[in-house]
Amino acid sequence: MDITVKIGGEAGQGIQTVGALISQACHSAGYYLLSVNDFESRIRGGHSFLQIRVSDAPITAPSHRVALLVALNRQTYDLHKQEVDSTGVILLNDAENRVEKNTVRLNTVRLNIDELAIQAGGKITANTVAAGAVLSLMGADFQLIETILTKRFSSKGDGVVQMNVAAARLGYESMSGVDFSAKTVMKSSAPKGKLINGSRAAALGALAADCRFAAFYPMSPATAIMGAFDSFSDDFPIVTEQAEDEIAAMNMIIGASYAGVRAMTSTSGGGFCLMTEALGLAAMAETPVVVINAQRPGPATGLPTRTSQSDLLFVINASQDEFPRFVFAPGAPHETFETMIRAFHLSDKYQAPAIILMDQYLCDSSFVAEKPFAVPEKIERFIVGDDQIENSSEYQRFALTADGVSPRALPCAGRALSLATGNEHLEDGHISEDQTNRKKMVEKRLAKFSGMRAEMRAPETYHEGAALMLASWGSSNGAVKEATLALNEMGVDAGCMNLVDIWPFPGEPVAEILSKSRRFVVVECNSYAQLGKLIAQETGVQYDHAVLKYDGRPIYPIDILNDLKDAGLA
Amino acid sequence: MATRNDFENSYENKWCPGCGNFAILDSMKDAFAAMGLSPETLLLISGIGQAAKTPHFMRCNMFHTLHGRALPVATGAKVANHDLNILVNSGDGDCYGEGGNHFLNAIRRNVNITLLVHNNKIYGLTKGQASPTTDMGMVTKMQRHGVISESFNPLAVALAMKCGFVARGFSGDKKQLSGLIQDAMTFKGFAMIDILQPCVTFNKVNTFAWFKERVYDLAATGYAPDDYLKAFEVSQEWEEKIPTGIIFKKQRPAFTEKIEGLGSKTLISQTWNPEKIQTVLN
Numbered sequence A: 001m002d003i004t005v006k007i008g009g010e011a012g013q014g015i016q017t018v019g020a021l022i023s024q025a026c027h028s029a030g031y032y033l034l035s036v037n038d039f040e041s042r043i044r045g046g047h048s049f050l051q052i053r054v055s056d057a058p059i060t061a062p063s064h065r066v067a068l069l070v071a072l073n074r075q076t077y078d079l080h081k082q083e084v085d086s087t088g089v090i091l092l093n094d095a096e097n098r099v100e101k102n103t104v105r106l107n108t109v110r111l112n113i114d115e116l117a118i119q120a121g122g123k124i125t126a127n128t129v130a131a132g133a134v135l136s137l138m139g140a141d142f143q144l145i146e147t148i149l150t151k152r153f154s155s156k157g158d159g160v161v162q163m164n165v166a167a168a169r170l171g172y173e174s175m176s177g178v179d180f181s182a183k184t185v186m187k188s189s190a191p192k193g194k195l196i197n198g199s200r201a202a203a204l205g206a207l208a209a210d211c212r213f214a215a216f217y218p219m220s221p222a223t224a225i226m227g228a229f230d231s232f233s234d235d236f237p238i239v240t241e242q243a244e245d246e247i248a249a250m251n252m253i254i255g256a257s258y259a260g261v262r263a264m265t266s267t268s269g270g271g272f273c274l275m276t277e278a279l280g281l282a283a284m285a286e287t288p289v290v291v292i293n294a295q296r297p298g299p300a301t302g303l304p305t306r307t308s309q310s311d312l313l314f315v316i317n318a319s320q321d322e323f324p325r326f327v328f329a330p331g332a333p334h335e336t337f338e339t340m341i342r343a344f345h346l347s348d349k350y351q352a353p354a355i356i357l358m359d360q361y362l363c364d365s366s367f368v369a370e371k372p373f374a375v376p377e378k379i380e381r382f383i384v385g386d387d388q389i390e391n392s393s394e395y396q397r398f399a400l401t402a403d404g405v406s407p408r409a410l411p412c413a414g415r416a417l418s419l420a421t422g423n424e425h426l427e428d429g430h431i432s433e434d435q436t437n438r439k440k441m442v443e444k445r446l447a448k449f450s451g452m453r454a455e456m457r458a459p460e461t462y463h464e465g466a467a468l469m470l471a472s473w474g475s476s477n478g479a480v481k482e483a484t485l486a487l488n489e490m491g492v493d494a495g496c497m498n499l500v501d502i503w504p505f506p507g508e509p510v511a512e513i514l515s516k517s518r519r520f521v522v523v524e525c526n527s528y529a530q531l532g533k534l535i536a537q538e539t540g541v542q543y544d545h546a547v548l549k550y551d552g553r554p555i556y557p558i559d560i561l562n563d564l565k566d567a568g569l570a
Numbered sequence B: 001m002a003t004r005n006d007f008e009n010s011y012e013n014k015w016c017p018g019c020g021n022f023a024i025l026d027s028m029k030d031a032f033a034a035m036g037l038s039p040e041t042l043l044l045i046s047g048i049g050q051a052a053k054t055p056h057f058m059r060c061n062m063f064h065t066l067h068g069r070a071l072p073v074a075t076g077a078k079v080a081n082h083d084l085n086i087l088v089n090s091g092d093g094d095c096y097g098e099g100g101n102h103f104l105n106a107i108r109r110n111v112n113i114t115l116l117v118h119n120n121k122i123y124g125l126t127k128g129q130a131s132p133t134t135d136m137g138m139v140t141k142m143q144r145h146g147v148i149s150e151s152f153n154p155l156a157v158a159l160a161m162k163c164g165f166v167a168r169g170f171s172g173d174k175k176q177l178s179g180l181i182q183d184a185m186t187f188k189g190f191a192m193i194d195i196l197q198p199c200v201t202f203n204k205v206n207t208f209a210w211f212k213e214r215v216y217d218l219a220a221t222g223y224a225p226d227d228y229l230k231a232f233e234v235s236q237e238w239e240e241k242i243p244t245g246i247i248f249k250k251q252r253p254a255f256t257e258k259i260e261g262l263g264s265k266t267l268i269s270q271t272w273n274p275e276k277i278q279t280v281l282n
Helices: A014-026 A074-083 A113-120 A125-136 A142-156 A158-173 A198-208 A223-234 A246-259 A269-284 A312-317 A333-349 A362-366 A435-455 A476-490 A507-515 A529-540 A559-564 B022-036 B051-057 B072-079 B093-099 B100-109 B154-160 B174-186 B208-216 B228-235 B273-281
Strands: A002-011 A032-038 A045-055 A066-071 A084-093 A106-112 A194-197 A209-215 A239-242 A262-268 A291-293 A325-327 A352-358 A366-369 A419-421 A460-462 A468-473 A494-499 A501-503 A520-522 A545-548 B040-048 B060-062 B086-092 B114-119 B166-171 B189-194 B214-219 B242-249
Touching: A002 A014, A002 A074, A002 A125, A002 B208, A014 A032, A014 A125, A014 A142, A032 A362, A032 A545, A045 B189, A066 A074, A066 A125, A074 A084, A084 A125, A106 A125, A113 A125, A113 A158, A113 B100, A125 A158, A142 A158, A142 B093, A158 B214, A194 A198, A194 A333, A198 A209, A198 A291, A198 A333, A198 A352, A198 A362, A198 B273, A209 A223, A209 A246, A209 B072, A223 A239, A223 A262, A223 A362, A223 A559, A223 B214, A239 B072, A246 A269, A262 A269, A262 A333, A269 A291, A269 A312, A291 A333, A291 A362, A291 A529, A312 A325, A312 A352, A312 A460, A312 A501, A312 A529, A312 B060, A325 A333, A325 A494, A333 A352, A333 A366, A333 A435, A352 A362, A362 A435, A362 A476, A366 A468, A366 B051, A468 A476, A468 A507, A476 A494, A476 A520, A476 A559, A476 B166, A494 A507, A501 B208, A507 A529, A545 A559, A545 B189, B022 B051, B022 B114, B040 B072, B051 B086, B051 B114, B072 B086, B072 B100, B086 B093, B093 B100, B093 B154, B100 B154, B154 B166, B154 B189, B154 B228, B166 B174, B174 B189, B174 B242, B189 B228, B208 B214, B228 B242
Parallel strands: A002 A066, A066 A084, A084 A106, A209 A239, A209 A262, A262 A291, A291 A352, A325 A352, A419 B060, A468 A494, A468 A520, A520 A545, B040 B060, B040 B086, B086 B114, B114 B189, B166 B189, B214 B242
Antiparallel strands: A002 A045, A032 A045, A032 A366, A194 A366, A325 A501, A460 A494, B166 B242
16 A cells, blocks of 8 residues: 545644544554645644655655545645545545535545534544544554544543544444545554654654753744653753743853753754854854754745755855854654764764754654664763863863864863853963964864764765766655656666765765766755755766755655656656 | 962953953952852853953853853853853943843843943943943944934843842942942842943043942942832932942742752753663654
8 A cells, every 4th residue: 555645724624633643543553654744834724734645665755646635625625636646535524615516526525524523522523533534445443543542532531532433433434335446454553663753853862862951942843843852851851941032042052061961952044044153152162062953945034834955055154254063964753863863972072063954844744763763872971070181270171182172171060160262262262363373273173174074974875876866965865765766667777865964075975976877966955956066066076967846845756757857867 | 268369360451451340350359259269160151342351351160152142151051050150241232232132031031140241331342332321412433423322221121120139330349349249149040230330442421430420329328129119210310320239139039940850950960861761762
């Protein structure tokens, strides 16, 4: 089975609830799934949808082919009916739509969801009726649905559970006799892995990495990361503070890190703009920090609830003058989790800021992550105390070293005094305008680059050496991988590589990989081909073609295939 | 026992001769010595400006940050380790201009730190432009026809935000100032002292003599800083007579005391528990 269910309606109609019930049922039945949100920046009304791709084989991208459309309102039906393939079924909420008979397509099933919900005990159960109907068409065992509902509503009491079970049953039974060609048998089974979105994966990574302080200012799509992280504070030594603005958030985490705890913030492009001044302070004061930029389309406010990969060159260059920093772009939840742990480790090790590029698609979409999420064996802090400093009363925070990294003592932790400043400074941390010192300090910070670059991992590749190489970064890797497989099936000699470790740029391995292919194409969600430009800058290799998507929606494998066909490359 | 000399360092001072900052620096050292604090236990955090250079001229831990941003940096440091003894040096431009939003919110949080605002009513580092506290009408090189915006009243604003410790000092009275600094540092919660000081180079109106003629010590009048509305009244006094001393004092739970789960143990001293974390990851 490999089908996509799309549920659409107004914001506030409970699309998320229907989606969550279907996702949980499929996950509990041992299926792979990928659930993508598409919503407007509003709390009520408008048009939003959620689509879930369910498969018995691993999947890494959403699909454009809809097998089941649940139209909670008329608009959904009008907008999406053409996406449903000929074997698919449309569930039409008749109470909402009042669609004329002759405009309804043959495979449309009318269902008065609200009426069934009232029959079950309350209009509030409408979402459960819809989920019951969908799961019935997919072939779910009712026992499976009952288990999910009991788990979900048990905290609200038996009455609520019973009402929802009744609602699901009415929805379920209303589909008897409806033919759906992809119908299968879904029973409770061992889940394939963890059902998780990128936001929670990032928060888990921070928890595992011993991050203890997070400051933030609310901004879509980054806020959920902070919400997930804060939820751990009931059981772990964690403080999350909502700052007055992103400027304060960034400066707070610098203060916390300077005082000795691992700290992070998350924001989107606009908030990151406000943080760039303090990003420079973290670099100048050589204070480790981890910053997540969950990208959305810009410039300015752009599209607040949509997705984008357009801040790559920005974050590599953000803040005035030059300084070493790490930039990572994980592509899926497990990779996000592991990248967070590495980012905290490397930021501490090199006393340099680490930036994680995520995006709305990665943050808000739920994936099945098969690899286990494992806590690191140990946490190395790279902090020295008096006993590790030769003459601690003469300690110099910015002592010149061959690798540019100075032993880091914390303030008020011993005889060693920690003096830091955003001004150019001497080894002891005092301001200096001396030319020779300035040159030495620039070179000290620069010296970190080679060590940092050596930490960068080569991009993961598939079919290295294929005639056509697709290159991507961050969350577009899933679509690129599936497009590559499809190209192979079409007989095209194609491979792909995805960059997670982006800065310092792993130029040598990238050049090596690209040298083995005849053509190379970048695939990104921006209009400038930012990775393409970066690869050209760092390796001298020019891309032959760019597949670019910049409409604020995630890239699908079909987008890549169509583009390559148009370009005569497939 | 620490003495005043323990806080001396050899770093060259870069203020103009006669600057009010010297007296503030002296008063800080006096206060620290009187409190028996050692340089190793002190953390000075500052923003940008002539006042923000203060930490460089003293031997202790220090973080000289960005313009206006000393308070959020100090807030983060205090959350990480609430045992840290943190004092912030800021100026009228740094604290009330560039960092105005942080000033309001540090008071709201009631972070247990001491804020010294060196208020010379002018921008010194950038050479003489009007600051938020420059009086209306004052002519500067940039405000050639006189300042047309109202002067910012830091004490009234702090009171409006329910700041628990609001005081005014004067660089011409080191004894009083040192006492105020000690009171502020002993106070549990956000404590601010707006310190009037002359800028000998750029402020030719609010000179040492100008201040000296007007300031009076509230304590000498029998004023008790426990009446919120009375404090408001006092905060409005200017022009003829300028009150100094503690204007309002009322203790409320400090920021780190209000964070559930932090308890008395500092965030930095807590232990990393991989087994417990793994249960959440599974």
